[in-house]
Amino acid sequence: MPSSSAAASACLLNAEALRFDRQGEPVFQDVSLRLNAGRLLLILGANGSGKTTLLRCLAGVIRPIAGTLSSSERRAFLGHRTGLKSALSCRENLDFLRRFHGQMQCSADQALARVGLAGFGLRLASTLSAGQTRRLGLAGLLVSKRQIWLLDEPYASLDDAGGALVDQLIIEHLEGGGAVALSTHQRMPDIGAEPLRLRLEPGPPESMRR
Amino acid sequence: MSRALWALLSQDLRLAVRHGGESLMPLMFLFSVIILVPLGVGPGPNLLAAIAPGMIWVAALLSSLLALERLFRPDFEDGSLEQWWLGHLPVYGLVLVRLFSHWLITGLPIILFAPVAAQMLFLHPDALVTLMISLFLGTPILSLVGGLAAALTLSTNRGSVLLSILVFPLIVPVLVFATGAVSVAAEGFSARTHLGLLASMLVLALTLVPLAMTAALRLNIE
Numbered sequence: 277m278p279s280s281s282a283a284a285s286a287c288l289l290n291a292e293a294l295r296f297d298r299q300g301e302p303v304f305q306d307v308s309l310r311l312n313a314g315r316l317l318l319i320l321g322a323n324g325s326g327k328t329t330l331l332r333c334l335a336g337v338i339r340p341i342a343g344t345l346s347s348s349e350r351r352a353f354l355g356h357r358t359g360l361k362s363a364l365s366c367r368e369n370l371d372f373l374r375r376f377h378g379q380m381q382c383s384a385d386q387a388l389a390r391v392g393l394a395g396f397g398l399r400l401a402s403t404l405s406a407g408q409t410r411r412l413g414l415a416g417l418l419v420s421k422r423q424i425w426l427l428d429e430p431y432a433s434l435d436d437a438g439g440a441l442v443d444q445l446i447i448e449h450l451e452g453g454g455a456v457a458l459s460t461h462q463r464m465p466d467i468g469a470e471p472l473r474l475r476l477e478p479g480p481p482e483s484m485r486r
Numbered sequence: 487m488s489r490a491l492w493a494l495l496s497q498d499l500r501l502a503v504r505h506g507g508e509s510l511m512p513l514m515f516l517f518s519v520i521i522l523v524p525l526g527v528g529p530g531p532n533l534l535a536a537i538a539p540g541m542i543w544v545a546a547l548l549s550s551l552l553a554l555e556r557l558f559r560p561d562f563e564d565g566s567l568e569q570w571w572l573g574h575l576p577v578y579g580l581v582l583v584r585l586f587s588h589w590l591i592t593g594l595p596i597i598l599f600a601p602v603a604a605q606m607l608f609l610h611p612d613a614l615v616t617l618m619i620s621l622f623l624g625t626p627i628l629s630l631v632g633g634l635a636a637a638l639t640l641s642t643n644r645g646s647v648l649l650s651i652l653v654f655p656l657i658v659p660v661l662v663f664a665t666g667a668v669s670v671a672a673e674g675f676s677a678r679t680h681l682g683l684l685a686s687m688l689v690l691a692l693t694l695v696p697l698a699m700t701a702a703l704r705l706n707i708e
Contacts, residue, residue, distance in 0.1 A: 332568070335571075335572055336571055336572065337568045337571045337572065337707060338707065338708045339708070350572075350574065351572055352572065353568070353569070353572055355565060355568075356565075357563070357564055357565025358564075358565060359564060359565040359566035359568070359569045360564065360566075361497070361501060361564065361566070362564070363501055363504040363505060364497070364500065364501065364504070368497075368500070372493055372497045375489050375490060375492070375493035376490045376493045376494065376569075376573055377490070377572075377573060377574070378489065378490060378574060
């Protein structure tokens with residue numbers, strides 16, 4: 277895709293030799309990656325290989341044991357737990373995210389319409405299905421401008437149309453100069469360009485512990 | 487910056503209204519204790535007046551414990567707590583806002599209800615102002631110290647027991663000086679010393695606890 281070569285110069289996030297331990301066992305180690313503007317990074321690996329942990333680490337939610345992580349850009353992290361309040365309506369949830377993260381990009385209703393939830397503004401988030409909740413989570417990415425999207429299994433519980441929606445949102449985000457890192461083990465994103473790939477090896481063998 | 491803090495505060499208050507029953511639980515607990523005590527120990531005004539400061543304060547302390555589980559746990563479970571580290575604000579500020587909204591929901595109603603409770607237990611009228619001041623200084627300490635315990639026990643599964651064990655020793659000085667203040671005021675003496683000590687405890691807690699709480703939350707998120 278020609279647009280990626282033009283916009284790819286700016287490095288949004290740089291990680292070198294990241295390592296994270298849980299109870300003394302490395303979850304992952306020696307992970308280095310660069311996220312450039314306009315690029316998509318796929319994080320692949322079996323269950324338990326540390327994909328979610330790596331994404332949370334890149335988001336800055338957890339701190340790596342070793343290695344350096346540098347990024348000057350705002351980051352968004354969308355995981356299995358979407359951070360939505362079930363007692364609030366869809367619109368109240370999105371309005372909160374807009375004001376909480378600042379740099380407002382579009383209104384709650386526009387974001388809802390974009391993810392196929394038009395007319396759901398007053399519905400309580402608790403009444404949504406699993407797939408609709410994922411869509412509301414995606415809408416949360418749209419309401420405020422954050423350059424780096426870190427998506428943990430964004431295709432989970434979404435139907436085919438939902439999967440295509442994720443792809444489309446990613447394409448638009450990349451074209452806008454953003455970067456995306458996502459983990460998946462179901463559907464592969466179809467964005468027209470070849471993404472970068474990072475494969476995490478599952479749990480460390482005993483020999484690696486020294 | 488202030489917009490994000492305000493967003494958190496208004497969401498907390500909105501959620502408190504939505505969860506109306508749970509939010510009112512501490513106040514209902516206090517109310518029940520104040521109603522039941524005269525039935526249990528007898529309705530004699532002298533006896534009730536003597537135990538009123540202690541009863542009101544013990545009830546306030548225990549009722550504040552009831553609400554602690556809701557301070558961070560819902561956010562921890564639905565994933566919005568980890569979003570605090572993705573905002574553009576220091577988590578310290580968000581912790582302060584959360585404590586303030588928690589106090590508005592659980593502490594302030596108790597202070598407003600205190601005159602009724604004092605009347606029901608025949609507390610000496612001269613001690614009412616002191617009672618209100620002691621609650622005004624003391625309930626934020628309960629929120630702070632309890633909040634620290636809640637933050638520490640966040641990732642333990644239903645850490646209520648542990649939470650109570652952590653809170654009680656730390657909260658005893660507050661109880662001692664607060665009930666002391668009300669008692670001496672009821673006897674007609676000045677309660678300034680007691681209230682001054684309470685105020686200094688509040689300042690100390692307000693300065694140190696949010697820092698510790700931020701660190702404890704981070705520990706549990708990881």
